[in-house]
Amino acid sequence: xxxxxxxxxxxxxxxxxxxxxxxxxxxxxxxxxxxxxxxxxxxxxxxxxxxxxxxxxxxxxxxxxxxxxxxxxxxxxxxxxxxxxxxxxxxxxxxxxxxxxxxxxxxxxxxxxxxxxxxxxxxxxxxxxxxxxxxxxxxxxxxxxxxxxxx
Numbered sequence: 225x226x227x228x229x230x231x232x233x234x235x236x237x238x239x240x241x242x243x244x245x246x247x248x249x250x251x252x253x254x255x256x257x258x259x260x261x262x263x264x265x266x267x268x269x270x271x272x273x274x275x276x277x278x279x280x281x282x283x284x285x286x287x288x289x290x291x292x293x294x295x296x297x298x299x300x301x302x303x304x305x306x307x308x309x310x311x312x313x314x315x316x317x318x319x320x321x322x323x324x325x326x327x328x329x330x331x332x333x334x335x336x337x338x339x340x341x342x343x344x345x346x347x348x349x350x351x352x353x354x355x356x357x358x359x360x361x362x363x364x365x366x367x368x369x370x371x372x373x374x375x
Contacts, residue, residue, distance in 0.1 A: 248346035250279055254375055255286040258344075258354060262371030263288065266358075273358030273367055274301040277344075280351045282309050290358070297357035303334075304341030304364075305355030310334045312350045315341035316365060340364030342372060 255277040266273050272292040277285045289298060307315050311334075318337040321329045329337055339361035344352040354371050356364040 261374035265370035308341035
């Protein structure tokens with residue numbers, strides 16, 4: 225009987241270890257590097273934005289609101305990042321679809337049809353997303369791309 229419990233314990237321990245160490249993820253230090261690079265790019269053109277970085281489950285890791293950014297951009301940046309991580313694609317895909325007349329996109333839960341949200345991938349796995357809001361949507365996307373280059 226002791227051996228049965230020992231085997232079960234070892235199996236559960238190894239299974240837990242494998243799950244925790246084989247799945248790529250986005251950590252706080254990486255999120256800070258991404259946000260720092262995004263903020264640096266925004267400052268080049270004196271753009272004030274909100275930077276939201278989410279993990280692979282759509283939970284907030286980091287939120288940075290630059291001085292002078294309108295408060296409405298906090299929710300918008302978060303929503304853009306959430307859309308990008310939930311659908312594993314840039315929000316520009318939805319914006320383009322709506323611009324081409326596919327307004328059904330607007331009825332999808334959590335789909336934001338405004339450029340500026342981009343998923344973050346590691347080893348082909350979506351580990352999070354960045355969302356930017358504060359300037360035009362194309363400028364938001366430029367900032368988001370600059371942030372991703374830091375990863």
